[in-house]
Amino acid sequence: MPDADPREPYRSDFDRLERELFAGDPPWLMKTRRDAFAKFGALGFPTLKHEMWKYTNVAPLARTRFTPAAEIPGNGLAPEKLDPVVFGKFEGSELVFVNGRFSRALSSIRSLPQGVGVMSLADALREDPRAVEPFLARTAPVDANPFTALNTAFLQDGAFIHVPEGKVVEDPIHLLFVSTAQPQPAVAYPRNLIVLEAGGQLTVTESYAGLDGGVYLTNAVTEAVVGENAALDHYKLQREGERASHIATLEIEQARASTVSDTSIALGGALVRNEVNQRFLAEGGELSMNGLFSVTGTQHTDTHTRIEHLTPHCTSRELYKGILDGRARGVFYGNIIVHKGAQKTNAVQTNKNLLLSREALVDSIPGLQILANDVKCRHGSTTGQIDEDSVFYLRSRGIDSDTARSILTYAFAREIIDLIRVPAMRATLGVLLLSRLPNSEAVREAL
């Protein structure tokens, strides 16, 4: 008997949700969903034969029957359940989503500059769909990645942040997505839309966390539309449960002379795919795209990034670091495309990986495609173990071997940690990374 088509349960879910849950939605949104679902139907789940997926096998996800989390009744969660996953001493608004749905009770929105909109996407779609329509699903194409297509078909909630022209949002906004254990594996489709009009400034952090170790899938998409002279600082901290899977895409479009800084930290999950795709649509843009993945056990984490220089005089800096222990597997696949005519492009891509065990493995595939002739571009990739000369140096000063190794591991990560300009997140990450290292108390003293 041939295997059942893994798309089938998604079709029945989609048909049911369309009738029941999505019934009141505006027609343009229904069309967006249907088109996206049709695209998923055409693409199907990727296999290892697909160039973009050759290092990551999603067959276990395709085989698992995930119930849409949107159909899980209630999201009442005691606030203290969030204690382990919030940033301590965080100064700013926080939107909390439980199993993909916005929780008003757990969220707090501080005062914002006039006209700045920070709300759940569900609220925005209900109360002011015309504010959403020009942007939603415009930046994240559904024809390249079947998971983006699925997210778009099932999208319902997430964050909608709109910064009007010239508005500066000083305090960071934290989007916290938590998943709770369910009797059946569940899938949530968080969908975030961040829009900065000309001259707007914003800092956003996204956190994804599992609260109690269930089997679930987070399929998240964030679209960031960054207007002329606008500046976006975007961060992500992924700490899903150890049996969870996390497939996420961040799509960024940059207008003239805009600045974007993105730092993505991946710590959790059994099977993780993190895509960041960016496009310079006009001259003078600057992008800093960074990340750290730190995995152990049998975790698999795959980072795919694409930076497209479509226009001249833009600068991109990319630095991804990986720390792999146990039998973990990591993938860094980076692609910078300098299109014809994108002269005076300045692009640097770097990937550095640290292997802490013999069984850990990383595939590093840096890439530059240059179709213009007056550009400054380079890329580099290194993978290695802890430097024994450094270990000896520390030991020769009285620091024991395990602590020396922990210090050097943390020091390797530190370059990325130091890029985080949200103090509460930086502190949280520091503690998280330290807590995974042997002799963390001694390491803390040495840093």
Place this chain on the structure above:
Amino acid sequence: MALLEVKGLRAKVGDKEILKGVDLTVNRGEVHAIMGPNGSGKSTLANVLAGRLNYEVLGGQVLYEGKDLLAMKPELRAREGLFLAFQYPVEIPGVGNAYFLKSALNSIRRHRGQEELDAMDFMGIVTEKMKLLGLDEAFLGRSLNDGFSGGEKKRNEIFQMAVLEPRLAILDETDSGLDIDALKIVASGVNTMRAKDRAIVVVTHYQRILNYIVPDFVHVLVNGRIVKSGGRELALELEKRGYGWVEESAVS
């Protein structure tokens, strides 16, 4: 009891036997210079004493305060008061100079049963020692040796030595790559460390540093053995006549 007693020490790096039977006795309060041509085994001796792992000891014995030094892990040697100033200090981005040193000092203090120092006490000690080496405060906030000039690295080694207060300090070619001004600073830093309960072993190719750190004893290491020992005048003679004559007299 001698502070350090090396007897018939043999060691190899890779397949090559470098030390072929070194004998050396160092007492508290003494400054020894170990000189020799390139490849004679000077740095190997320094590294074997500090416990570097890729050096294999083939035979002989090293007693430090009467204890078997070679049986100790490198960190234990450091905690017991042995210090190696590296010829090539390692650059470690992401590890702050000050925090690292405080951590090192406290691990040594714990071992000695002393109370750990808090940041305040530590800064008190450090500020004074920094002046000694002509280092400014920004230095503490930088990553360990990261992007340091050759001179800064060597000064940092001696600064660490001054803070950690070892009982036996081995300076491995600390003079190499230093201009005369830097050499004077480093040497004066070392000289302030001279004490009757502390010994210093200066490993060097050139006599120059010994003009500033005047040794009590000079040993010439050739082809893995100490072939000649004497007072300070031996270093001056080596400078005048080169290593050739000692090598020849060693063979005969």
